Structures are given as C-alpha cells and as structure tokens.
Amino acid sequence: MNYRSDIRNIVIIAHVDHGKTTLVDAMLKQSKVFRNNQIVGELIMDQNALEREKGITIMAKNTAVVYRAVKINIIDTPGHADFSGEVERVLSMADGCLLLVDSVEGPMPQTKFVLRLAMKMGLKPIVVINKIDRRNSRIAEVLKLTEDLFLELAISADQLDFPVLYASAREGTVVTELGMKGNDVTPLLECILEKVPPPKIESGSFQMLVSNLAYDSHKGKIAIGRIWRGKVAPHQPVVNLGADGSVTHYEINEVFTYLGLKHLKVKEAEAGDIVAVTGLDRVNIGDTIASLEQTEALPRIEIGEPTVEMTFGVNTSPFAGREGHFCTTRQLWARLSRELETNLSLRVQGTDSRDTFLVKGRGELHLAILIETMRRESYEFEVSKPKAITKIVDGNLVEPVEVLTIDTKDEYLGVLTELLSKRQAQLTDMRNDGHDDVRLVFHVPTKGLIGFRTVFSTATHGESIMNHTFLGYEPYHGDIISTRNGALVASEQGIAVTYGLNNAQGRGCTFIEAGTPVYEGMIIGLNSKPKDIAINVCKEKKKTNVRSSTSDIAIKLAPPMQLSLEQAMDFINDDELVEVTPENIRLRKKLLTQAQRAKDRASSRRSVK
Numbered sequence: 335m336n337y338r339s340d341i342r343n344i345v346i347i348a349h350v351d352h353g354k355t356t357l358v359d360a361m362l363k364q365s366k367v368f369r370n371n372q373i374v375g376e377l378i379m380d381q382n383a384l385e386r387e388k389g390i391t392i393m394a395k396n397t398a399v400v401y402r403a404v405k406i407n408i409i410d411t412p413g414h415a416d417f418s419g420e421v422e423r424v425l426s427m428a429d430g431c432l433l434l435v436d437s438v439e440g441p442m443p444q445t446k447f448v449l450r451l452a453m454k455m456g457l458k459p460i461v462v463i464n465k466i467d468r469r470n471s472r473i474a475e476v477l478k479l480t481e482d483l484f485l486e487l488a489i490s491a492d493q494l495d496f497p498v499l500y501a502s503a504r505e506g507t508v509v510t511e512l513g514m515k516g517n518d519v520t521p522l523l524e525c526i527l528e529k530v531p532p533p534k535i536e537s538g539s540f541q542m543l544v545s546n547l548a549y550d551s552h553k554g555k556i557a558i559g560r561i562w563r564g565k566v567a568p569h570q571p572v573v574n575l576g577a578d579g580s581v582t583h584y585e586i587n588e589v590f591t592y593l594g595l596k597h598l599k600v601k602e603a604e605a606g607d608i609v610a611v612t613g614l615d616r617v618n619i620g621d622t623i624a625s626l627e628q629t630e631a632l633p634r635i636e637i638g639e640p641t642v643e644m645t646f647g648v649n650t651s652p653f654a655g656r657e658g659h660f661c662t663t664r665q666l667w668a669r670l671s672r673e674l675e676t677n678l679s680l681r682v683q684g685t686d687s688r689d690t691f692l693v694k695g696r697g698e699l700h701l702a703i704l705i706e707t708m709r710r711e712s713y714e715f716e717v718s719k720p721k722a723i724t725k726i727v728d729g730n731l732v733e734p735v736e737v738l739t740i741d742t743k744d745e746y747l748g749v750l751t752e753l754l755s756k757r758q759a760q761l762t763d764m765r766n767d768g769h770d771d772v773r774l775v776f777h778v779p780t781k782g783l784i785g786f787r788t789v790f791s792t793a794t795h796g797e798s799i800m801n802h803t804f805l806g807y808e809p810y811h812g813d814i815i816s817t818r819n820g821a822l823v824a825s826e827q828g829i830a831v832t833y834g835l836n837n838a839q840g841r842g843c844t845f846i847e848a849g850t851p852v853y854e855g856m857i858i859g860l861n862s863k864p865k866d867i868a869i870n871v872c873k874e875k876k877k878t879n880v881r882s883s884t885s886d887i888a889i890k891l892a893p894p895m896q897l898s899l900e901q902a903m904d905f906i907n908d909d910e911l912v913e914v915t916p917e918n919i920r921l922r923k924k925l926l927t928q929a930q931r932a933k934d935r936a937s938s939r940r941s942v943k
C-alpha cells in the first residue's frame with residue numbers, strides 16, 4: 335500500500351453556527367488564493383443565494399488550499415440537522431476531520447451526531463475549540479465535555495488521541511496552547527499535515543466514488559468524488575456502475591481539481607485526490623466510475639432516512655397559473671426528479687391523486703429550502719402540513735424522536751415546559767449557569783416539533799435558541815391534539831378592502847393588506863376562537879345619504895401579520911394547504927366553499943358515530 339504525501343483530505347464538521355465556514359474563510363484568505371485587491375467578504379463558500387440570506391450552509395462543498403507544497407482538500411459541511419444527509423454524503427472523501435466546538439455553547443446534539451459518523455468512518459479527528467474570543471467562553475469545561483463525547487463515541491483507542499487547537503476563526507487565528515498570541519491559521523495547517531494521514535493508494539486501475547454532482551450549462555453533469563485507485567485523464571474510456579448493477583460505458587470529457595474557489599482543468603489526476611469529471615450524463619451520487627479493466631463498485635454511501643413528509647401538488651387555487659411559469663404536474667414531477675439526483679436524503683413518491691406527490695425529507699427546514707428554491711425558479715404549487723413519518727417495525731407502529739436543546743432564560747421555564755409537555759416532550763436535562771441562563775434538553779417526538787419553532791419564538795420573545803437532532807425511533811405515543819384557533823376564511827372572491835378587513839380584525843388578527851386579491855376559501859387571518867369562520871373581506875361600507883358624525887374618520891387597520899413560508903407551513907392544519915408561487919404565499923382551506931366544508935364536517939361526524 336502506498337501513500338500520497340502531497341495531499342491531505344479533511345472534512346469540517348460541527349453543530350450549526352460553530353464557525354465551520356468562517357474557518358474555511360480564514361484558511362482561504364491565508365493561502366492567498368485571492369488577488370490582493372479582491373474583496374472577498376465573509377462566508378465565502380456559502381455562495382448559494384439562500385445560504386447567504388439565511389447565513390447557514392445548506393450544501394457540502396469542496397475547496398482546497400496549498401500549504402508547504404501539500405494540497406489540503408477541504409470539505410465544508412452544513413451543521414443544521416436537517417442537512418445531515420450532506421455530511422453523510424461527503425465523509426467518505428476524507429481521511430481526517432476538524433471537529434469544531436463553540437467555546438461557549440460546547441458540544442451540542444449535532445456535534446455528537448456528526449462525530450459519531452466520523453468515528454464510524456475511521457476519520458482521524460482534530461478538535462478545534464472555536465470562538466475563544468467570546469467574552470463568556472468556558473474553554474476548559476467545553477474541552478472536558480468534548481473529551482467525554484470522544485470517550486462515548488470512539489471506536490478505536492487511537493481515536494482518543496486527538497490534538498486540540500484553539501481558534502478564533504473570525505479573527506483568522508489558531509493557537510496550540512491557551513494564552514498564546516495567535517497570528518494566523520498556520521498552527522492548524524501544520525497540525526493537518528502532521529496528524530491527518532495522507533491518502534492511501536490502492537494498486538490497480540482507475541476507480542472513483544461519486545459523492546456529489548453539479549451542473550454546468552456547457553459541460554453538463556459534473557461528477558465529484560475521490561479517486562481511490564489509478565489515474566484519470568480526459569478522453570479516457572470508463573464505465574459507470576449504477577445502483578441497480580447497471581454498467582454504462584462513457585468517455586471522460588474533462589478532469590478538474592480544486593484550488594481555492596476555482597476548478598483547475600488538469601491533464602491527469604491520481605488516486606488520493608478529489609476531482610470533478612465531465613462526460614457522464616447519467617451518473618448518480620453513490621455510483622462508482624471505473625476503468626474498463628477493473629469494473630468493481632465501491633460500497634454505496636449510506637444516508638439516513640427522512641423523518642418528515644408533506645405533499646407537493648399542482649396549484650388548484652382559483653389563482654392558479656397567474657404567477658408562475660412552471661405549473662403543470664409534468665413540470666412539478668420533472669423538477670422533483672431532478673432534485674432527487676443531488677438531494678440524497680429526499681424521497682418522492684406518487685399518491686392516489688396523479689397531481690400530487692409525497693415528498694419526504696430530514697426535517698421541516700430541509701423541505702422549506704426546497705420549496706423556497708423552487709418558488710424562486712418560478713414554480714407554482716401547493717403543499718400540505720408537514721407530518722412526521724411513522725413506520726411499522728416488528729409489527730409495532732414507531733415514530734421518529736429527537737433531542738431538543740433549548741438555551742433560554744429562567745423566566746421562560748414555565749411556559750416552555752407547559753408548551754412542550756403538550757407536545758409529548760420529556761425533560762432529560764436542565765442546567766443553570768448560576769445566573770439566569772438555562773439549557774434544557776428534551777426528548778420529543780418529531781411530530782411534536784412540527785410547528786413548534788413559531789410558537790417557541792413567540793413564547794420567548796425571540797430571546798431563546800432551539801436546536802434539534804434526530805435520535806431514533808420509538809413506539810408511537812399517540813396523537814397530539816392541535817390547539818390552534820380557527821381560521822378567518824374569505825367567503826368571496828374579490829379584492830380585500832379596509833372595511834371588510836376591519837370587520838375581520840374584530841374577530842382576530844389578519845394576514846393580508848387591503849388591496850390583496852382573495853378567493854373563496856383563502857385563509858386571511860386567525861380567529862380568536864377555536865372555530866373557522868367565513869368573512870367577506872371584500873365588503874364595502876354601505877353608502878347612505880345620511881352623514882353620520884363619524885363616517886369621515888378613516889378606519890385604521892392594525893398591520894397584518896405576514897407569515898413567512900416556514901411560518902405558513904407551521905400554521906396550517908391537515909385540512910389546509912399553502913399555495914406557493916414566485917410572488918405570494920397564500921394559505922387556504924383544502925375545500926374552498928363553505929358548502930363543501932359543511933358537508934365534509936357532517937360526513938366526518940357521521941363516521942365518528
């Protein structure tokens with residue numbers, strides 16, 4: 335067995351926001367991959383529009399820096415639990431991992447989740463305690479907790495022998511001992527060279543595992559992955575070994591390697607390196623590309639199962655087709671099928687209705703990001719309330735359960751415990767920092783978390799942070815009864831006017847402004863009572879000849895509560911839908927007319943009897 339001493343492959347893993355992408359910034363900036371006058375900004379790798387807007391990484395991405403003539407291939411991963419599939423997909427490319435831990439927050443559920451994966455893959459870990467510049471950092475304690483986590487998760491003894499570095503990714507500094515003054519990230523680069531094993535090279539001819547796909551309008555599909563054996567060059571004949579055992583012949587078109595943010599076109603790449611190749615138009619993630627002489631497939635990538643599902647259907651509202659370019663079943667299906675190629679933890683299946691598909695993902699955010707992306711691409715469709723996916727194991731109904739961590743203040747303890755107990759959550763840990771900051775840890779079924787984020791941020795006035803990570807399956811605990819109030823539902827099609835909306839505000843709060851087109855069955859607000867009520871928001875004030883003393887006073891409406899896509903998904907009940915178009919997010923009853931809804935209520939009453 336040979337090694338390639340001129341390469342190291344590392345993946346950066348951590349809980350959300352612990353500073354992975356910022357640390358990559360620091361490595362890129364120090365390795366001078368930018369021109370001196372180039373303004374590069376922050377979170378350079380988070381290039382996707384939604385990543386920039388939300389300030390989170392959604393997709394795992396490759397980059398590389400050169401240090402002392404060694405190329406370090408770096409894979410940045412998302413820390414949000416909903417995108418765990420992205421981490422699972424890329425781990426096999428690396429030999430080592432940088433586990434980042436925030437010096438204040440310490441190890442969080444997702445830290446444990448990703449570290450467990452990395453240990454299972456046998457990656458050599460380097461611990462980086464990050465954000466040491468934070469005022470209330472508790473570095474010694476965080477290190478102790480991290481060591482405990484390793485004791486729990488390490489599979490072999492040598493995994494317990496990990497180096498620890500201290501970083502301020504934002505300042506671009508890393509030190510090996512606390513108290514040292516940091517200048518740059520050199521200690522990190524040195525540590526990677528020294529501790530991460532160089533890639534092993536097996537003898538034999540070309541073999542690579544596809545871990546990612548990209549598209550280019552000129553080059554077509556781009557397959558990205560690590561070469562395990564041999565060499566690859568442009569125009570080389572290869573076979574692609576698919577999931578179903580299929581063997582397809584291709585000729586490699588171009589070969590690229592990474593450097594900074596660039597793809598470098600190369601004449602040849604060798605085992606141990608991470609490359610992007612073009613010319614294979616039917617390749618999928620998990621496939622092996624191999625030479626004609628040795629057509630052996632590598633083990634496929636294992637991805638965790640989805641936990642949340644919802645339907646995506648053709649828009650059936652009276653406003654269908656007005657705002658989107660892509661509105662048909664065929665277009666919706668084609669788009670979802672395309673998504674399946676790269677979004678590995680997503681599943682799509684048909685339903686009883688040919689215009690509706692069941693889409694399954696790793697959490698509400700995973701699905702919300704897909705919906706938002708499609709709407710920006712000018713798709714128009716309707717989605718149902720997200721639901722936790724139950725399954726039958728050994729004849730028993732089981733459901734997904736998660737660990738929920740909440741960082742909050744003492745004063746919200748009561749309200750949070752009450753809200754969560756209704757959602758079948760069990761408090762498993764509670765830590766007070768001696769002041770009024772508290773960390774609560776719960777076990778909660780996924781179904782109890784659906785719609786919880788909105789309630790949570792209202793209840794704690796936006797002053798608390800929640801995170802949840804998949805734990806496993808447990809016997810079904812029974813249904814959770816929705817406690818949402820009824821909806822204010824438009825009773826007629828037209829344009830909402832101030833007078834009509836003012837009437838609606840007498841019943842509850844409204845979601846739309848005067849001048850908004852509405853249709854019968856559209857939800858325009860939240861009732862302050864449990865039942866739905868239909869209201870004509872297009873109704874003008876009756877004109878009379880008699881002037882009353884108050885008639886000239888303009889009505890002042892309270893500002894509408896405008897729901898974001900995620901809030902809308904959280905808000906709706908099972909008999910409701912969210913209509914998503916490039917321009918609007920509308921809420922509606924599934925059954926649009928009052929007559930249909932009355933009939934449905936009557937028949938469900940009968941079926942209960």
Ligand SMILES: Nc1nc2c(ncn2[C@@H]2O[C@H](COP(=O)(O)OP(=O)(O)OP(=O)(O)O)[C@@H](O)[C@H]2O)c(=O)[nH]1
Nearest residue numbers: 350351352353354355356390391413465502503504
């Ligand atoms: N004070 C301080 N803040 C930091 C440091 N490193 C990162 N941050 C901040 O922490 C926030 C999150 O940083 P990111 O680099 O986006 O974190 P991430 O781990 O990539 O997050 P995800 O990809 O969404 O999981 C940003 O506001 C950073 O500016 C640090 O060393 N010190």
Ligand SMILES: [Mg+2]
Nearest residue numbers: 354355390391
């Ligand atoms: Mg990131």
